[in-house]
Amino acid sequence: MKVKFTNLYKLIPEKEKIFSKIQNLIRNAQFVGGKNLLDFEKKFANFVGSKYCVGLGNGTDALEIAVRSLHLKKNSEIIVPVNTWISTAEAVVNNGFKLVFCDINLDDYTISIQDLKKKINSNTRAIMPVHLYGNPSNMKDIKNIIKNKNIKIIEDCAQAHGAKIKNQHVGTIGEIGTFSFFPGKNLGAFGDGGAIVTNSKKIYEYALRARGHGSKKKYDHKFPGRNSRLDSIHSAVLNIKLKNYKSVIRKRNKLANIYFKKLKLIKEISLFRLNKNCSYAFHQFVIRVDKNRDNLIKYLKKNKIDTMIHYPYMLNELKFFPKGNNLKNSKNLGKKIISLPISEEHTEREINYVSKKIEEFFKKKI
Numbered sequence: 529m530k531v532k533f534t535n536l537y538k539l540i541p542e543k544e545k546i547f548s549k550i551q552n553l554i555r556n557a558q559f560v561g562g563k564n565l566l567d568f569e570k571k572f573a574n575f576v577g578s579k580y581c582v583g584l585g586n587g588t589d590a591l592e593i594a595v596r597s598l599h600l601k602k603n604s605e606i607i608v609p610v611n612t613w614i615s616t617a618e619a620v621v622n623n624g625f626k627l628v629f630c631d632i633n634l635d636d637y638t639i640s641i642q643d644l645k646k647k648i649n650s651n652t653r654a655i656m657p658v659h660l661y662g663n664p665s666n667m668k669d670i671k672n673i674i675k676n677k678n679i680k681i682i683e684d685c686a687q688a689h690g691a692k693i694k695n696q697h698v699g700t701i702g703e704i705g706t707f708s709f710f711p712g713k714n715l716g717a718f719g720d721g722g723a724i725v726t727n728s729k730k731i732y733e734y735a736l737r738a739r740g741h742g743s744k745k746k747y748d749h750k751f752p753g754r755n756s757r758l759d760s761i762h763s764a765v766l767n768i769k770l771k772n773y774k775s776v777i778r779k780r781n782k783l784a785n786i787y788f789k790k791l792k793l794i795k796e797i798s799l800f801r802l803n804k805n806c807s808y809a810f811h812q813f814v815i816r817v818d819k820n821r822d823n824l825i826k827y828l829k830k831n832k833i834d835t836m837i838h839y840p841y842m843l844n845e846l847k848f849f850p851k852g853n854n855l856k857n858s859k860n861l862g863k864k865i866i867s868l869p870i871s872e873e874h875t876e877r878e879i880n881y882v883s884k885k886i887e888e889f890f891k892k893k894i
């Protein structure tokens with residue numbers, strides 16, 4: 529059996545409906561803005577339970593605009609977990625602020641509360657927890673630590689559409705939540721896309737202008753912004769996909785449960801620790817293998833199973849970023865983790881097959 533990591537074409541639900549919608553938009557030359565965008569912003573805000581949503585060109589812009597919207601002073605420090613996609617850190621340095629890396633937990637790969645306490649100082653103005661792989665960060669403790677301090681929270685939810693803590697959607701717990709709708713994300717458009725969600729009218733108004741050269745309508749520039757729009761076609765696709773999204777989450781959880789059941793007895797593997805209060809989006813299913821990781825990848829490849837690594841390096845290993853200090857858990861993590869195939873289009877049979885091959889590898893002690 530061949531198990532691909534993802535098949536983006538297969539992931540498109542209701543193809544006929546989507547294709548005919550796009551045809552209509554093209555016929556009516558409806559490419560930018562308009563009803564589909566407004567509809568999506570309303571529906572997505574409703575889906576996460578926030579007052580406002582602003583559709584944007586991609587998740588990286590969402591992070592950069594989010595940081596800028598806080599209007600922080602020049603020497604502000606912003607704390608970012610060291611295991612994330614580069615965008616979270618780029619948003620800090622591209623806005624001219626000081627990037628401070630924080631360690632992550634080894635049981636869920638989100639920001640370490642222990643290390644966070646050590647990284648906060650009088651210059652800290654923001655924290656950017658990343659709900660990595662669809663795993664919610666420990667928002668309760670983060671909020672407790674910064675109580676009575678002038679520190680804001682931007683939640684990077686690029687991988688966590690549908691993830692919740694005690695029924696509250698991630699992205700609505702801090703000041704701002706940012707999302708990506710890159711095609712490979714759980715809720716993906718037909719190209720790049722992103723959004724900010726917030727309950728703050730001020731941040732909402734800022735983001736609305738920031739995405740359109742500082743203006744809400746033509747020639748009404750109030751500051752230099754950028755061009756970062758969620759196009760009409762992407763908005764229409766996302767509107768259709770959002771309707772079906774709860775079943776996507778259900779399927780991903782079902783497949784994740786197979787991995788948990790099958791792999792939990794293999795002592796060489798560390799799995800996520802799931803928290804009873806949380807709902808998970810399972811954007812990635814990541815296992816950690818302290819020894820022989822590369823041989824396992826090769827063995828799976830030989831058996832036609834695709835895997836990936838998220839991420840093969842920690843951000844402090846990139847030459848142009850700060851080295852960071854005391855990043856114990858994340859040290860060499862990129863050499864130990866593997867992302868296994870998981871998407872709503874994978875079958876239970878495929879996931880059972882992947883699990884069986886992993887079991888086989890450890891039995892044979894290859």
Ligand SMILES: Cc1ncc(COP(=O)(O)O)c(C=O)c1O
Nearest residue numbers: 586587588613615686708709710
């Ligand atoms: C955690 C995280 N943050 C931010 C982004 C950036 O999103 P985009 O690719 O839409 O710019 C991604 C995308 O991979 C991501 O995984």
